[in-house]
Amino acid sequence: MKAILNPISFGSLSLKNRVVMAPMTRNMSPFHIPGENVAQYYARRAKEGVGLIITEGTVIGHPAANGYPDVPTLIEGPPLEGWKKVVQSVQDAGGKIFPQLWHVGSIRQKRTHSNSGVDNPRHVTQCDHPEFPGMGPSPIPHPYIKDAEIPHEMTKQDIDSVIQSFVDAAKLAKKIGFDGIELHGAHGYLIDQFFWNFTNQRTDAYGTDRTRFAVELINAVRQSVGSDFPICLRISQWKLGDYKAKLAQNPKELEEILVPLAKAGLDLFHCSTRRFWEPEFSESSLNLAGWAKKLTGLPSITVGSVGLDSDFVSGFEENQAAHVSEKHLSQLAESLDKGDYDLVAIGRSLLADPAWLQKVVRGQFNEIRPFSKDLLTTLE
Numbered sequence: 001m002k003a004i005l006n007p008i009s010f011g012s013l014s015l016k017n018r019v020v021m022a023p024m025t026r027n028m029s030p031f032h033i034p035g036e037n038v039a040q041y042y043a044r045r046a047k048e049g050v051g052l053i054i055t056e057g058t059v060i061g062h063p064a065a066n067g068y069p070d071v072p073t074l075i076e077g078p079p080l081e082g083w084k085k086v087v088q089s090v091q092d093a094g095g096k097i098f099p100q101l102w103h104v105g106s107i108r109q110k111r112t113h114s115n116s117g118v119d120n121p122r123h124v125t126q127c128d129h130p131e132f133p134g135m136g137p138s139p140i141p142h143p144y145i146k147d148a149e150i151p152h153e154m155t156k157q158d159i160d161s162v163i164q165s166f167v168d169a170a171k172l173a174k175k176i177g178f179d180g181i182e183l184h185g186a187h188g189y190l191i192d193q194f195f196w197n198f199t200n201q202r203t204d205a206y207g208t209d210r211t212r213f214a215v216e217l218i219n220a221v222r223q224s225v226g227s228d229f230p231i232c233l234r235i236s237q238w239k240l241g242d243y244k245a246k247l248a249q250n251p252k253e254l255e256e257i258l259v260p261l262a263k264a265g266l267d268l269f270h271c272s273t274r275r276f277w278e279p280e281f282s283e284s285s286l287n288l289a290g291w292a293k294k295l296t297g298l299p300s301i302t303v304g305s306v307g308l309d310s311d312f313v314s315g316f317e318e319n320q321a322a323h324v325s326e327k328h329l330s331q332l333a334e335s336l337d338k339g340d341y342d343l344v345a346i347g348r349s350l351l352a353d354p355a356w357l358q359k360v361v362r363g364q365f366n367e368i369r370p371f372s373k374d375l376l377t378t379l380e
Contacts, residue, residue, distance in 0.1 A: 001329060001361055003336040004344060010299050011267045012228040013180060015051040015096060015343075018336060019357050020270075022303050022347035023054045023100040023182070023234070029072040032059065032128075034082040038072070039089040044354045046095025052343070053095055054182050054232075054270070055086075057102035062165035063129040064152075065190075067104035074099055074169045080176060087177045096179040098232060101169050103162060105190030106142040106151035106199065107240070108134035136193045137200040137207070144188060144241030159206065162190070163217045167224045170231075180230030183221070185214060186272045188239030195247050195257065196239065211257055215264045222265030232301075233261060236272035237288065243274060251281055255295045262296040269296065270345065273304035277331050289341035303345035306332060308371070326365060 005017045021042075029038060042053050059066040059073040066073070073079045083099070090097040110133040134142075134151040135158060141148035154162070166183070173181050185191035193199040194206060194213040206212050214233075221231060235258075239245045248254035258269070271289035273280075280288045289302035308325055332344060348371035349356045359368050 001333050003333050004357075005361065008299070008342060010342075011230050013096065013230045013267075016094070017049065017051040017357075018343045019049070019051050020301055020303075020343050020345040021045050021050050021053040021350050022345035023056050023184075024347055024351060025056050025068065025071060027068060027070040029070055029082075031078070032066075032071060032073040033078045034072045034086050036085065038082070039086045042086055042097065043089035043093045043095075045350055046090045046093035046097075048355045049357045050095055050346075050350065052179075053090055053097045054345070055097065055099045057184055058099045058169075060101050060103055060162075060165045060169040062103060062162050064108055064132040064135050065103040065162075065165065066128055067108035067134070071102075074101065074172055076172070080172060083173075083178075084176045091177070091179075098180045098182045098230070099169075099173050099178055100182040100184050100234065101166055101173075102184040103166070103190040104134070105193045106134045106136035106140070106148070107144060107189060108132075108151075109145060109149055110134065136190065137202055137213070140199050140201065142188065142193075142199070142241070144239070159213060159216075163220050166217055167220050170221045170225050170229075174225050174229050180232060180267070181221075181225075182232040182234055182270060183214075183217070184234050186234045186236035186270075188241070188245075191217065192236070192239065195235075196245065198242075198245070211260045215260050218261060218264035218266060230267045231265060232268040232270050233266050234270040234272060235288075235292070237280075238272070238274060251283060251291060251295065254280075254291055258292055258296050262298050266298060268299050268301065269293070270301040270303065271341075273302075276302045276304040276306055277328055286340060287335075290335070293341055299342040301343040301345050302332075302335075302341045303347065306344055306346050306349065308349060329360065 004019060008015050008018060059071060061075040087097055135154050136151040137154060139150050139153040141150055170181050191214050195210050200207055200210050237246050248257060269292040271292050273288050276287055279285050280291050287302060289300040293300040352371035353369040356368055
């Protein structure tokens with residue numbers, strides 16, 4: 001596992017190792033404000049050697065961006081003050097940190113927010129706007145949600161407004177000292193809804209070219225933060241509620257998606273898969289992160305049940321503890337050595353055990369706390 005400890009630099013960012021904490025929603029920010037507990041949570045992982053932390057999904061300031069209770073937002077006021085403390089705590093502990101900027105698109109359900117406000121008023125705050133419905137590229141209910149509402153079909157004005165909200169959030173992130181940002185373009189949320197032909201059936205330029213929305217967004221963010229502020233994009237083939245979904249059936253189709261995004265101003269791709277060890281296409285053993293790097297030349301992050309003996313979907317559905325898989329760690333080290341990808345994002349393992357990296361490097365596998373779904377209500 002020595003390769004995982006090698007430093008790496010890209011653009012203006014220098015990391016002490018190849019380990020990234022993956023973004024994981026925990027719903028532990030009441031009123032959408034990250035508190036001291038959030039600062040301690042991330043700082044604890046940084047103290048144990050994690051090179052880069054990517055925060056849980058963080059809602060931008062657009063009134064239809066949010067879809068969940070108690071997730072943080074990045075807007076002026078108390079949320080921004082909370083994030084300042086998080087950033088300072090992580091950097092004081094020797095780590096670097098990106099916020100994952102998030103708009104949920106058609107996953108947002110208007111009725112959910114109205115009901116949660118009645119049942120628990122603290123869930124309805126300035127970033128909830130219960131009067132706003134979900135929105136998406138087309139008026140197609142999201143397949144992840146049973147009896148989902150038909151979302152508002154985004155107009156050009158809506159598109160421009162959402163892009164501006166991403167820009168505003170990115171500028172705030174840079175203002176308070178984040179080391180870069182990640183745009184959440186995966187898992188069937190808004191950016192990904194424009195990529196996916198199931199949710200994007202538009203006949204205008206944003207439908208005939210399903211990368212156009214993301215390209216315009218990345219361009220606008222890049223222009224607002226300057227050339228030396230890292231921008232990462234998280235992508236996935238799979239979607240919430242559809243783990244067999246594919247944006248691209250082969251490398252050529254993937255290239256047509258990724259190259260325009262890379263040219264728009266990205267520094268890094270974060271490639272989400274269920275099982276990092278599985279090849280993405282039959283043409284080679286490369287996974288999605290390997291193909292992203294090969295096709296664009298940009299650095300890439302691999303993620304997906306890293307180091308565990310079961311994939312994350314099975315672990316959540318069956319609520320079985322996931323333990324360390326030395327076989328998968330060996331495969332990970334080999335791929336890093338070959339340069340298939342550049343960084344490795346760890347999710348459940350770092351949730352369960354902040355000292356996961358140190359224990360892996362020392363070979364203390366039996367001392368690593370296994371992940372189970374029940375831990376989510378108690379972990380700090």
